[in-house]
Amino acid sequence: MNYRHAFHAGNFADVFKHALLSVLLRHLKTKDKPFFVLDSHAGLGLYDLSDERSLRTGEWRDGIARLLARSDAPDALAPYLAAVRGFNEGEGLRWYPGSPRLIRNFLRGQDRLAAVEMHPEDARLLSDEFAGDPAVRIHTMDGYNALKSLLPPPERRGLVLVDPPFEEADEFAQLARGLKEAHRRWATGIYMLWYPIKNRDAVAAFRAEAASLAIPRTMAAELRLEADTPNRLIGCGIILVNPPWTFEAEAAAILDFLVKVLGRSAGASRRIEWLVPEEGATPRAARQ
Numbered sequence: 474m475n476y477r478h479a480f481h482a483g484n485f486a487d488v489f490k491h492a493l494l495s496v497l498l499r500h501l502k503t504k505d506k507p508f509f510v511l512d513s514h515a516g517l518g519l520y521d522l523s524d525e526r527s528l529r530t531g532e533w534r535d536g537i538a539r540l541l542a543r544s545d546a547p548d549a550l551a552p553y554l555a556a557v558r559g560f561n562e563g564e565g566l567r568w569y570p571g572s573p574r575l576i577r578n579f580l581r582g583q584d585r586l587a588a589v590e591m592h593p594e595d596a597r598l599l600s601d602e603f604a605g606d607p608a609v610r611i612h613t614m615d616g617y618n619a620l621k622s623l624l625p626p627p628e629r630r631g632l633v634l635v636d637p638p639f640e641e642a643d644e645f646a647q648l649a650r651g652l653k654e655a656h657r658r659w660a661t662g663i664y665m666l667w668y669p670i671k672n673r674d675a676v677a678a679f680r681a682e683a684a685s686l687a688i689p690r691t692m693a694a695e696l697r698l699e700a701d702t703p704n705r706l707i708g709c710g711i712i713l714v715n716p717p718w719t720f721e722a723e724a725a726a727i728l729d730f731l732v733k734v735l736g737r738s739a740g741a742s743r744r745i746e747w748l749v750p751e752e753g754a755t756p757r758a759a760r761q
């Protein structure tokens with residue numbers, strides 16, 4: 474386990490993932506009933522962008538910093554940008570929220586977060602940060618095991634974020650297996666699985682595998698900052714299951730803006746596609 478998210482906090486991939494995550498969290502708050510969030514690969518709570526690791530890569534400069542410098546962001550981005558600004562009052566841009574802190578920001582008194590982190594040092598920092606917070610429980614364990622042991626939640630409403638570091642050669646296969654098992658336990662939850670776009674064939678195979686699970690209402694949303702180049706991280710995507718009905722339009726507005734603001738070349742693009750639209754529909758992969 475070499476991956477440390479501190480080198481990448483606030484980069485384009487975080488912006489993409491956290492902006493779309495914020496749309497889902499805001500949607501969950503539209504009903505009074507409590508909801509539950511499982512963050513299976515949590516990382517840290519808050520990242521200090523003046524930390525040596527952040528400064529060394531400076532990735533946030535081509536990510537969140539570019540968004541905060543704009544005044545023409547679409548309404549769908551407002552909850553995310555307000556959350557990030559809320560952590561930086563009077564400080565310009567110094568702090569960037571990792572997923573547990575961002576999720577916590579959206580919880581009400583009746584909602585819960587289970588954050589899972591396997592790296593012992595990050596898990597300890599996370600536990601210290603949320604010590605005494607009754608809404609948050611930290612689990613030091615394997616995130617894929619958590620998809621089995623922590624689901625279904627008693628609340629029966631909520632969201633699962635699966636955001637692994639892609640250090641393992643079989644991470645795509647683990648993701649697909651994890652979704653299948655989690656969905657079998659909890660079919661009504663919203664699922665968001667992040668993946669890198671580095672190898673076009675691997676991404677196509679993963680999308681086909683996700684489609685072949687035939688889980689109704691499965692969507693893929695992708696952002697490419699430039700045209701596909703073999704073995705170069707040119708973008709990222711998410712597989713979503715059970716997104717709210719308004720999500721597609723909000724995601725389109727967000728991704729159009731990210732293409733404009735974060736794109737590296739004229740080859741920048743976005744894609745939103747239903748892999749399995751509705752109950753009983755034929756999976757897209759089977760139609761091709």
Ligand SMILES: C[S@@+](CC[C@H](N)C(=O)[O-])C[C@H]1O[C@@H](n2cnc3c(N)ncnc32)[C@H](O)[C@@H]1O
Binds near residue numbers: 570616
């Ligand atoms: C991409 S980072 C998470 C970023 C975070 N979700 C966010 O959006 O701010 C992946 C995290 O997963 C942790 N990790 C790696 N393998 C894991 C596993 N099997 N189970 C749980 N966490 C794991 C890493 O230590 C790292 O902190």
